Structures are given as C-alpha cells and as structure tokens.
Amino acid sequence: MKTIVLLFLLAASIATSHGIEHGIDYNIYPLRMKSGSGGHYINGIxxxxxxxxxxxxxIIEWKTIPQxxxxxxxxxVLGVEYRQDSKAVNREAYFYARSLDLIKDGKNIWVFDVDETTLSNLPYYANHGFGVEPYxxxxxxxxxGLGIAPALPExxxxxxxxxxxGIKIVxxxxRLESQRDITVKNLKDAGYSTWEKLIVKDATKYKGKTAVTYxxxxxxxxxxxxxxxxxxIGDQWSDILGTNTGNRTFKLPDPLYYIA
Amino acid sequence: MKTIVLLFLLAASIATSHGIEHGIDYNIYPLRMKSGSGGHYINGIxxxxxxxxxxxxxIIEWKTIPQxxxxxxxxxVLGVEYRQDSKAVNREAYFYARSLDLIKDGKNIWVFDVDETTLSNLPYYANHGFGVEPYxxxxxxxxxGLGIAPALPExxxxxxxxxxxGIKIVxxxxRLESQRDITVKNLKDAGYSTWEKLIVKDATKYKGKTAVTYxxxxxxxxxxxxxxxxxxIGDQWSDILGTNTGNRTFKLPDPLYYIA
Structure with a gap:
C-alpha cells in the first residue's frame, strides 16, 4: 500500500514539474507507472x-510504437528518464566540442535537427497516443503551424x-519551405536566438527521397x-547516417516515431 | 519493509537462476538492486x-565503466534486463533473416563476433568489477584459456x-591465432556445433590496427x-562499423567494455 501511495506521489510530481516544463496540458495519471525493466511484454520482449x-x-523502419x-x-517521455538520457547525450557532445582545437575562421558548424532535437513536439504526441497512432x-x-513547440532543455x-x-549553428x-516562417518564429520564441542557416526541405526537389538522402x-x-x-546531432538515425555526416554524430533518444 | 523483502527475494531469484545459467560462482547480494531509472548519479547523469x-x-572510447x-x-548483466535486451536484438535479427528470399547456393553467411556475442565472459567480469578494473x-x-565461457542463450x-x-555461420x-584451439573447444562445448569459418586475428598482420580495420x-x-x-552481429560498434559491414547489422548490449 505504501508503495502505491509512493508511486502515486511520484507520478503526481512528475506530471506537475514536467507538465509545466514542456507546456503540456495533459493528465499523466491514467498512464500506469512502470518500475524496473519497463513494463508490458510485447510478443516476448x-x-x-x-x-x-x-x-x-x-529495430528499424517501424510505423508506430507497439500498442x-x-x-x-x-x-x-514525460518523466525524468528522457530528460536524463537527453542530458547524457548533450553532455557528451559538449565534452567532445570543448576538447577540440578549432581554427577560428568562422567556418566551424554544428548541425542540429529540429523536431525532437531542438524543439519538442511532446504536447502533440501526448494527445496522439505517444506514437501509437499512425502518423x-x-x-x-x-x-x-501553431509555432508553440517548447525547447528541449538539454x-x-x-x-x-x-x-x-565559437561554433556556428545550422x-x-x-520541415518544408512553407513552414520556414513559423519555424523561425518558434525557434526564437523558444530561446534559440541566432543561427548561421536554417535549412528546410524543398518538397519538389526531394519528393520521394528519404531523409538520409535529403x-x-x-x-x-x-x-x-x-x-x-x-x-x-539528431533524434533519428537518418539525421546522422549517410554521407558528409560530420566529424562526430550524436543520437538523441526518441521512442515516438521512426523516419527513414 | 514489504518492498525491501520483495527486492531481496527478486535479487535472490535472479542470482539463483542466472548464476546457474551463466555458470557464475558469484554472490549477487552485495550489489544493491536499483529500480526505475537506474541508480547512482555520475557527474550529473x-x-x-x-x-x-x-x-x-x-559515449565512445571509454577505458573502464564509471566507478x-x-x-x-x-x-x-546478472539480471533479467540484459537477457531481455539481448533477446530483443536477436529476435529482430531473426525476423529480418526469415523475411529474406535467399539464393540457395551456400554462399549466404552471417557474421558473429565471439566474446559477449556468442560466448559470455560474465564469470570473468563478475570477479573483476564488471568493467571497473582496467583491462x-x-x-x-x-x-x-580455460575454455569454459558459457553461451549467450539468446x-x-x-x-x-x-x-x-540455410545461412552459414562465420x-x-x-581472439588470436594462438587461442584458436581453445576457442574451437569452447564453442563446441557451449553448443555451437558447426560453422563455415572461424576467423581469428593474425597478431603480426594487424599489429597496432583497430578492430574496425581488422x-x-x-x-x-x-x-x-x-x-x-x-x-x-556483435556487442561492439567496431564489429559493425567500417566497410563490408553486411546487408544489415545488429548491436548486442555490452556495458562492460569498449573496443575501438
């Protein structure tokens, strides 16, 4: 009984702190807290x-998360683990960056993906089954289009x-060219004040092409x-595989969706 | 109090079942059971x-696990999570393999690494701080040389x-040429009865070369x-990076050591 009360309090505290942090208007209580190795068996795992x-x-090329x-x-994703896992990756990226002896000619860039890397779409996914619903x-x-995605703090x-x-950000x-303006606004509102380039996808040029190719x-x-x-750095393997990947790549956690 | 008793029983049951399974003469009790997000903070994570x-x-190129x-x-590694994580990878590998429409000419091979992929050195690492001690x-x-490493069951x-x-195993x-005979004996004793090739490292030819190169x-x-x-399939990224990696690669869990 004590354990149940404790779990309930834990759930409540996570819901409150992270609800505010990610701007999520979402009730976490219907989700069951899982301890230890993480819950439900799906077909044997x-x-x-x-x-x-x-x-x-x-595990690749999945369309939705297991029901x-x-x-x-x-x-x-609403709890402390996602935040900690993100921190471990970003921290390692920083350790790497600060260890470099860089030529100061303004040509050093770091590539950031946007969704689930720079901005969080958790408020959307919280209302769409956390990846259970098909895209x-x-x-x-x-x-x-609302342009209100919060920053991923880490x-x-x-x-x-x-x-x-002194490293520039790209x-x-x-996201498509038609979404450039709202993305600029969203990035600035979320606290990303400056960058060298924001590259959005030319829908015609890359029609039918994978994210890796683009x-x-x-x-x-x-x-x-x-x-x-x-x-x-990106949350998808397609952000960091392919060619011209950069001197070192970092994979942020994302259990919500898969992009090839 | 109930929770503590439960954790103790859980630890005991894991120690018993996995102790036998991996042939480990090791007392798990001094290790504290960790629940949820996995315990101790190391420098902020x-x-x-x-x-x-x-x-x-x-996180790459580490020499030992954090103290x-x-x-x-x-x-x-002694508990159920390692086993389940291994299962998830091997299961996915099988799903992939059975989905293939293979030419039946005896030329299809699957490459297995040996240590922590085919054979488990847990009995050794359990007596050497689980990766805390330098190699x-x-x-x-x-x-x-004892040739008694158990198979990784998954x-x-x-x-x-x-x-x-109908896929052949390589x-x-x-491991070095000087370890070939004991490795053959160990593989057979552990239940790996047949293979196409067992490639061991020529210490002279690959002196000073990384595992990726070799x-x-x-x-x-x-x-x-x-x-x-x-x-x-391998437990190290160096097993599956580089060139000629194969049509698809699988990374088994290994938090014990890192090989470049």
Missing amino acids: TCSSWRLGVEAHN ECEGYVGNY NSTAFNEWV SQKLYHKLLSL FLTG KSSERKKLEEEGYRIIGN | TCSSWRLGVEAHN ECEGYVGNY NSTAFNEWV SQKLYHKLLSL FLTG KSSERKKLEEEGYRIIGN
Whole structure:
C-alpha cells in the first residue's frame, strides 16, 4: 500500500514539474507507472528492451510504437528518464566540442535537427497516443503551424555552449519551405536566438527521397561552401547516417516515431 | 519493509537462476538492486543514461565503466534486463533473416563476433568489477584459456535459427591465432556445433590496427571469396562499423567494455 501511495506521489510530481516544463496540458495519471525493466511484454520482449533496440538502431523502419507500450513510452517521455538520457547525450557532445582545437575562421558548424532535437513536439504526441497512432501529416502540420513547440532543455544548453565556443549553428530539418516562417518564429520564441542557416526541405526537389538522402545532400552542400561540420546531432538515425555526416554524430533518444 | 523483502527475494531469484545459467560462482547480494531509472548519479547523469549513451554510440572510447556504476552494471548483466535486451536484438535479427528470399547456393553467411556475442565472459567480469578494473590482458587471456565461457542463450537461439534457414555461420573474433584451439573447444562445448569459418586475428598482420580495420578487412576477404554477408552481429560498434559491414547489422548490449 505504501508503495502505491509512493508511486502515486511520484507520478503526481512528475506530471506537475514536467507538465509545466514542456507546456503540456495533459493528465499523466491514467498512464500506469512502470518500475524496473519497463513494463508490458510485447510478443516476448519488454517495452524497455524495445526502446533500447530502437535507440541502438536494431529495430528499424517501424510505423508506430507497439500498442502495448503506449503507457511505457508516455511515462518515459514525460518523466525524468528522457530528460536524463537527453542530458547524457548533450553532455557528451559538449565534452567532445570543448576538447577540440578549432581554427577560428568562422567556418566551424554544428548541425542540429529540429523536431525532437531542438524543439519538442511532446504536447502533440501526448494527445496522439505517444506514437501509437499512425502518423497524420495534417494533424501534425496543424500543430507545427501553431509555432508553440517548447525547447528541449538539454539540447538548448548544448546550443548555448557551442555558441560560446565559437561554433556556428545550422538547423537542418525535414520541415518544408512553407513552414520556414513559423519555424523561425518558434525557434526564437523558444530561446534559440541566432543561427548561421536554417535549412528546410524543398518538397519538389526531394519528393520521394528519404531523409538520409535529403540530409546527406544538404550537408554535402554545406561542406562545398567551405563549412566544417564539427558535430551533428539528431533524434533519428537518418539525421546522422549517410554521407558528409560530420566529424562526430550524436543520437538523441526518441521512442515516438521512426523516419527513414 | 514489504518492498525491501520483495527486492531481496527478486535479487535472490535472479542470482539463483542466472548464476546457474551463466555458470557464475558469484554472490549477487552485495550489489544493491536499483529500480526505475537506474541508480547512482555520475557527474550529473545516471548509470542507466550512461548505458544508453554507450549502446547508441554516443559515449565512445571509454577505458573502464564509471566507478559509481559497478553495482548498476553488475545488476544489469546478472539480471533479467540484459537477457531481455539481448533477446530483443536477436529476435529482430531473426525476423529480418526469415523475411529474406535467399539464393540457395551456400554462399549466404552471417557474421558473429565471439566474446559477449556468442560466448559470455560474465564469470570473468563478475570477479573483476564488471568493467571497473582496467583491462588486464594476462588475466583475461588466462580466463579465455580455460575454455569454459558459457553461451549467450539468446544469441545461440539465433545461431540455430539461422542454420535452419540455410545461412552459414562465420565467427569473426579479435581472439588470436594462438587461442584458436581453445576457442574451437569452447564453442563446441557451449553448443555451437558447426560453422563455415572461424576467423581469428593474425597478431603480426594487424599489429597496432583497430578492430574496425581488422574486421572490415576480413569481411572484405569473405566477400571476395564469393560469400554474401546477409547479417552481422556483435556487442561492439567496431564489429559493425567500417566497410563490408553486411546487408544489415545488429548491436548486442555490452556495458562492460569498449573496443575501438
């Protein structure tokens, strides 16, 4: 009984603190708290093993998260673990960046993806089953159009530290040219005040192409323009695979969706 | 109080079942059970976030595990999570393999690494701080020389399933030519009865070379001999990065050590 009360209090505290932090108007209580190895079995494996499989790029090309893992994934992304896992990656990225002896010619850049890397769409996913619902471009683009996605706090810390090291920031996103203005507004409102470039996708040019192809091609252009990609960070493996990936890559956690 | 008794019973049951399974003569009780997000903070992040960072190849080139994570890593590898995480990867590998429409010419191979992929050195690491102690080649090679490393059960299931699909097995290991005979004996004793090739490292040829270079070079030779590398599985990123990596790669969990 004591344990149940404790878990309830824990859930309440997470819901409150993170609800505010991510600007989420969402009731966490219906989600069951999972302890230890992470809950429900899906066809013989646990949701936590599924998530690790996703993060290490073993489980690929999935369309939605397993139905049984909605509660697990919801608790993960709204709870302390997601924040801590993000911190571990961003912290390592900073340790790497500060160890470099950089030529100070203004040509050193760090590539950031936008969604789930720079800005968080948790308020959207919290209302759409945390990845259980198939991707709905109309609904998602409506959300993007609001321009109210909050910053991912640990990524934002990295962003500021890189700027202070004299590294320029390039945002490279799968968002479309038509979403450029609202993305600029959203980034600025969320606290990203400056950048070298914001590269959005030319829907005609990259029609039918994968994110790996699009992003590799745009990174190649950056290098042809004389930039050195010191680092590259994203929540999808497609952000950091392919060509011209940069001197070192970092994979942020994202158990919500998969982009090839 | 109830919770503590429950944790104790859980620890006891894990110690018993996994102690037998991995042939480990080791008392798990001194290790504290960690629940939830995985315990101790190391310089601002948790051991579970450190482990995820390792698995997703964000935290690289480390010499030993963080001192503070000995208990966490020990519990992880001796407990159910390591087994489940391994299962999730091997299961995905099998789903992939069975989905293929293979040419039946005897040229399809699957590359397995040996240590922490095919055979488990947990009995050794349990007596050496679970990766806290710096690598000691003398002590480790003495252990290898005993030839008693148990099979990793989930990898062994994959091995048998691949054989039944008509895929041949190639073991590609950083173990040396001088360790070939004991490795053959150990593999057979552990239940790996057949394979196409067991490639061990030529210490002279690859002196001073990384595992990525050695393994890429040996995989290239395999392809030149007409083999098709259908899949490639290992516990280190150096098993699956580089060139000639195979059609698809799988990264098994290993929080104990890092090989470049």
